[in-house]
Amino acid sequence: MALEFDPIEEAAENWRSAGWGAVDAMTAATSITRAHQILTGRIDAALAPVSLNFSRFEVLALLSFTKEGRLPLGKVGDRLQVHPASVTNTVNRLEADGYVRREPHPTDRRTTFAVLTAAGRRRAERGAAALADIDFGVAGMGGRSRAATNKAIHELRSAAGDFV
Amino acid sequence: MALEFDPIEEAAENWRSAGWGAVDAMTAATSITRAHQILTGRIDAALAPVSLNFSRFEVLALLSFTKEGRLPLGKVGDRLQVHPASVTNTVNRLEADGYVRREPHPTDRRTTFAVLTAAGRRRAERGAAALADIDFGVAGMGGRSRAATNKAIHELRSAAGDFV
DNA sequence: ACCAAATACTTGGACGTCAAAGTATTCGGA
DNA sequence: TCCGAATACTTTGACGTCCAAGTATTTGGT
Numbered sequence: 001m002a003l004e005f006d007p008i009e010e011a012a013e014n015w016r017s018a019g020w021g022a023v024d025a026m027t028a029a030t031s032i033t034r035a036h037q038i039l040t041g042r043i044d045a046a047l048a049p050v051s052l053n054f055s056r057f058e059v060l061a062l063l064s065f066t067k068e069g070r071l072p073l074g075k076v077g078d079r080l081q082v083h084p085a086s087v088t089n090t091v092n093r094l095e096a097d098g099y100v101r102r103e104p105h106p107t108d109r110r111t112t113f114a115v116l117t118a119a120g121r122r123r124a125e126r127g128a129a130a131l132a133d134i135d136f137g138v139a140g141m142g143g144r145s146r147a148a149t150n151k152a153i154h155e156l157r158s159a160a161g162d163f164v
Numbered sequence: 165m166a167l168e169f170d171p172i173e174e175a176a177e178n179w180r181s182a183g184w185g186a187v188d189a190m191t192a193a194t195s196i197t198r199a200h201q202i203l204t205g206r207i208d209a210a211l212a213p214v215s216l217n218f219s220r221f222e223v224l225a226l227l228s229f230t231k232e233g234r235l236p237l238g239k240v241g242d243r244l245q246v247h248p249a250s251v252t253n254t255v256n257r258l259e260a261d262g263y264v265r266r267e268p269h270p271t272d273r274r275t276t277f278a279v280l281t282a283a284g285r286r287r288a289e290r291g292a293a294a295l296a297d298i299d300f301g302v303a304g305m306g307g308r309s310r311a312a313t314n315k316a317i318h319e320l321r322s323a324a325g326d327f328v
Numbered sequence: 329a330c331c332a333a334a335t336a337c338t339t340g341g342a343c344g345t346c347a348a349a350g351t352a353t354t355c356g357g358a
Numbered sequence: 359t360c361c362g363a364a365t366a367c368t369t370t371g372a373c374g375t376c377c378a379a380g381t382a383t384t385t386g387g388t
Contacts, residue, residue: 005327010243018229027310035317038320039197043193065178078167080171087337093373108384111335139323140322152305204375238367249368252368273353274354276367
């Protein structure tokens with residue numbers, strides 16, 4: 001499975017040879033893509049025994065941080081930065097599993113709340129423990145590297161307009 | 165769309181308050197996830213006019229770096245680190261668009277080559293130009309940050325057994 | 329008060345990814 | 359030589375994501 005060489009380094013060499021430019025940018029983009037792939041694999045594996053995946057866990061965690069364990073679906077999408085359709089999908093599944101339930105907004109009938117159930121709150125805690133156990137998938141990355149990554153990506157997110 | 169605060173920083177605070185631990189790891193994982201989302205969006209948008217996406221472009225680029233513009237499907241998967249089924253899928257699409265064609269291996273009938281066509285080679289070059297134009301999606305990230313990210317993720321990939 | 333525009337969510341469709349199973353072929357030890 | 363194990367790819371199916379369109383409701387300007 002493991003190659004004898006670093007495939008990203010190899011790609012960078014080829015890129016240079018072809019005179020294609022933006023090599024460091026290409027390397028950064030490819031690295032992030034691969035990192036994401038590694039993390040997703042590890043995280044989903046760690047959450048599977050708790051019958052969650054990262055998206056579902058994120059919703060439960062977000063809800064558990066609110067005062068009342070409830071949030072309009074739209075807010076969930078804003079906070080987690082995912083498409084409204086994805087929120088609907090994720091909440092459907094959480095609701096089917098009994099971790100969340102939908103409730104109408106008392107005055108604005110367009111709005112629906114996702115409300116954490118007791119089971120959902122327990123599930124969020126078990127998920128958090130499972131993720132902490134595997135260091136959120138970044139095992140192998142030193143503390144200094146994590147900080148550097150966070151800082152670098154903070155620049156990217158800022159430039160992308162994630163926040164003011 | 166843009167929030168008034170950094171949602172990842174917010175999550176870290178909540179995490180800390182809840183006493184959930186591994187906060188820096190959580191932040192790193194979340195950052196990488198978000199970075200990937202930003203890059204994917206930008207890259208796919210840049211490649212759309214060339215009627216490619218990142219996966220398809222990667223295959224064309226990889227083939228164009230080989231001596232004869234051909235590689236067994238399995239090797240493609242190894243190099244790009246994607247599932248065999250994804251390679252089949254991607255090559256199907258490239259073949260339908262006339263950028264690649266399948267050819268049988270002369271001696272091992274289990275093996276199939278993906279062979280770059282002339283149109284495919286041109287398309288790879290246009291794709292590379294389009295990506296260089298947008299700095300592979302990492303615009304906003306300084307050179308120092310890109311290098312730091314590459315180094316940090318190199319650690320992660322190494323620990324994950326990506327190469328020897 | 330009215331009605332077009334904005335907002336909130338859901339639905340349906342196109343894709344991409346991976347896992348598991350299926351088919352074909354080659355390898356390697358008894 | 360034979361046959362089980364390994365290899366290479368495809369197929370099928372479960373998911374997750376986004377976009378575009380559709381429904382319902384509320385806002386806001388006249």
